[in-house]
Every structure is written in C-alpha cells, then in structure tokens.
Amino acid sequence: MIKNVLICGLGAVGMTFACKIQKALPECLKVLVDIERLKRYSQNPPKMNGEEKFFDYVLPYETDYKADLVIIATKMDGLGAALANLRNFVGENTIILPILNGIEAEEKVAEVYGWDKVLYGYFIGHSAMRVGNEVVQDGVGKIVFGGASAASVAEFFSRVGIDFDNPENIKYAKWLKFSLNVVSNQSSCILKMTFGDMQKSERFQEFARNIVREVMELARLEGVEGWENLEEDFIKALFMMSEDGKTSMWQDVEAGKKTELEIFAGTVLKLGAKHGVPTPYNQVMYEMIRIIEEKF
Numbered sequence: 267m268i269k270n271v272l273i274c275g276l277g278a279v280g281m282t283f284a285c286k287i288q289k290a291l292p293e294c295l296k297v298l299v300d301i302e303r304l305k306r307y308s309q310n311p312p313k314m315n316g317e318e319k320f321f322d323y324v325l326p327y328e329t330d331y332k333a334d335l336v337i338i339a340t341k342m343d344g345l346g347a348a349l350a351n352l353r354n355f356v357g358e359n360t361i362i363l364p365i366l367n368g369i370e371a372e373e374k375v376a377e378v379y380g381w382d383k384v385l386y387g388y389f390i391g392h393s394a395m396r397v398g399n400e401v402v403q404d405g406v407g408k409i410v411f412g413g414a415s416a417a418s419v420a421e422f423f424s425r426v427g428i429d430f431d432n433p434e435n436i437k438y439a440k441w442l443k444f445s446l447n448v449v450s451n452q453s454s455c456i457l458k459m460t461f462g463d464m465q466k467s468e469r470f471q472e473f474a475r476n477i478v479r480e481v482m483e484l485a486r487l488e489g490v491e492g493w494e495n496l497e498e499d500f501i502k503a504l505f506m507m508s509e510d511g512k513t514s515m516w517q518d519v520e521a522g523k524k525t526e527l528e529i530f531a532g533t534v535l536k537l538g539a540k541h542g543v544p545t546p547y548n549q550v551m552y553e554m555i556r557i558i559e560e561k562f
Contacts, residue, residue, distance in 0.1 A: 268422040272324070272333035272355055274298045274348045276312055278394030278514065279365060280339030281401040283409070283428060284321060285314045290426035296331065297321040298351060306399075313400035324355070332357035335419060338364040338375070339389075342529045345371060349378045356383070361415045363387045367451075367514075368529030369444045385419065386436045387411035388443045390503075393461070393511035406508070410443070412436025438492040445481045445500045448530045449474045450507070451515035452551045455525065455558065458516070462509030471501065480534060480545045487541045522562045527555045 271294050273284045287295045299307065304323055311318040324331060333355045340348045345366065356362070356379055363385045364371040376384045391407020408429035411419060416432050423430045433439045450464065453474070457463075464470050478500045485493035518525045531552035538545035 268334040268361075268418055269294055270296070270332065270334045271422075272296050272298055272331075272336045272352075274336065274338045274352060275340035275344065276303075276307075276321075277339060277341065278396045278401045278403065279389045280337070281312060281314055281319070282389075282394060282403050282405075282407065283337065283339070285319060286428050287426050288319070288321065295322065296324045296333075298326065298348075298355070299323050300326065300347075300351065310399055315402055316400070326351035326354065329354050331355055333360050335422065336360060336362045338362065338366065338371070340366065342366055342368055342371065342526060343524070345374055349375065352379075361385060361419060363409075363411055363419060365389050365409055365411075367443075367447050367526055368533060369440055370529065370533065382414070385411050385413035385415060386440055388440060390443055390446075392508040393513060395512065396517060404508070410436070410439055412439070435491055438490055438495075441481070441485050441490050441493070442496060442499050442503065444530075444533075445478050445496050446503050447526075448481055448534060448548065449477045449500065450504065451513045451526070452530055452548075452555060453477075454513040454516040455519040456551065456554050460509065461504070461507035461511045461513075465505055465507075465509065471504075474500070474504070477547045477551075480538070480543075480547055483543055484534065484537045484541065484545075487543065488537070519558060524559060524562070525555060527552065527559070531555070 271287060273280055311320055338348055360383055362375055362379060362383050364375050365387045372384050372386050388410055389407060390410055392404055394401050394403035408431055410431045412432055420432055475497055478497050482493055482496045515525045531548040534545050534548040
C-alpha cells in the first residue's frame with residue numbers, strides 16, 4: 267500500500283494534485299523543493315483558487331525519507347534537475363509517475379532509475395490558469411497512467427479522491443494527448459485562441475486535422491497500436507476541453523517565458539527526420555513560435 271508520496275513540481279498540475287492529496291491524507295504528502303523555492307514559498311506561500319497552501323517541504327540532500335510514490339509534475343526543461351534531486355528519496359520499491367507533456371519523459375526517467383520503477387502518465391482536463399504564485403483550476407481533470415505498478419497507484423488515487431484512468435493501451439493514450447498538445451498549445455500561442463474559439467471554427471478544425479495527420483504518420487512508423495484512430499479521437503478530445511480554457515503554452519507566451527516548443531513541434535521534426543517524413547505544418551509552427559520567443 268502506498269503511504270508516502272513525494273511531489274516534484276508545484277506548477278499548475280502539481281499544485282492541483284498536491285492539494286487533493288493534502289486534503290485527504292495530509293500526513294502522507296511531501297513536496298520536493300530546492301533552497302531557492304523553499305525561501306520563496308516560505309515568504310510568499312503558493313495559492314490554489316485564492317487560498318494559501320502550506321506543504322511539508324523536503325530538500326534534496328535529506329536522507330531519512332523514501333517515497334512509495336513519486337509524482338513528477340515539472341516541465342520538461344526541469345526534468346533533469348528533478349531526477350538529480352530525487353536520488354535520495356527513491357528506494358527499492360519506489361514507483362515514479364511522470365505526468366509531463368510530450369512523449370519522452372518516461373524514457374528519461376527510466377535512463378536514471380530503470381523501467382521497473384516507471385509508469386507512463388499524463389494529465390488531461392480543463393486548463394489551469396497560473397498568475398504569479400496562484401493557480402486557478404475548477405477541479406475537472408484526471409491522471410491517465412499505465413504500467414506494471416498501476417494497480418497500487420489506482421488504489422491510492424481512489425483513497426485520496428483523484429480522478430484517474432488506466433487505459434489498456436497507455437502508449438496510444440500518450441500519443442493522443444501529444445496530438446492535442448501539438449495542435450492546441452502551439453496554435454493557441456500563434457492565433458490567440460481559447461479552446462472555445464477552436465471548437466467554433468471549422469476552418470481551424472481542418473487546419474488541426476492536417477497537423478494531426480503528421481503526428482499520425484509518425485505514430486504509425488513508431489509502432490503505436492491504434493494510430494489510425496488519432497485524428498477522430500483528437501477531435502473528440504478537443505470538444506471535451508473547457509471553452510474558456512487557455513493553453514499552458516499561450517500562458518507562457520503572455521508571461522514572457524520559454525515555451526515547451528521543443529517537446530511538441532521539436533519532437534515531431536526530430537521524428538520526421540528520423541523516418542524521412544516531411545512535417546511542413548509543424549515546421550512552420552516551430553519557426554513562428556521561435557520568432558515569438560525572440561521577443562522575451
């Protein structure tokens with residue numbers, strides 16, 4: 267049974283689930299931070315829907331704690347540091363669940379800690395809005411995951427009230443979420459469109475289908491079972507999103523932050539080069555977002 271949970275990353279997604287766990291089983295949760303973040307959070311506590319939150323923080327050099335479950339909710343550019351900071355807290359039976367965007371996080375975790383400890387995972391749900399140290403999220407969302415240790419994680423999530431899905435084909439599910447991110451995140455920060463705008467525009471949806479078809483071909487070449495369903499499942503997923511939701515990538519652009527471009531179009535371009543497949547839609551979006559980022 268999972269008793270000790272360590273969350274790494276208090277961004278929008280990490281905050282959402284840290285608050286759920288703390289409310290249900292406060293004694294089981296710790297949040298991993300570095301010295302800089304500890305000082306910042308101590309002086310200016312993070313907020314969730316207007317309420318200040320106080321967590322049991324742990325620093326990387328502490329050695330008297332082993333986690334049963336580690337949830338990594340950083341962005342991809344913070345994953346390397348997170349993996350290094352986790353080293354003291356990973357024991358023989360620790361389960362590591364990265365819920366990052368993109369399709370590469372699990373492999374990077376496994377390179378350090380081994381595949382026997384890693385679950386595939388991601389978050390899907392209504393967008394969270396982050397302004398400064400405050401996260402606003404309506405509670406609609408779930409963690410989708412799969413792998414050898416899925417049963418014990420499902421039992422824990424049920425105990426603490428976290429919505430989840432444990433699909434039989436988790437690799438396909440990851441690629442479906444990847445398709446949604448490649449289209450909606452990148453398009454939104456160029457076109458300034460909410461999910462509602464996307465849902466109302468037939469022209470946008472046709473544009474989106476062309477982007478997804480590039481991802482579909484790569485999924486086929488990467489051996490993803492069910493790849494042929496990605497286009498229609500993407501459209502269904504798009505219409506499940508909150509109409510007024512703004513993607514994290516658009517929020518990054520508004521805040522003048524570096525985006526997750528490299529794990530979206532960057533990954534598509536890399537896989538396209540690997541397989542000798544043209545990916546013109548993603549190439550154009552990649553160049554446009556790089557230009558946008560030059561302003562920062």
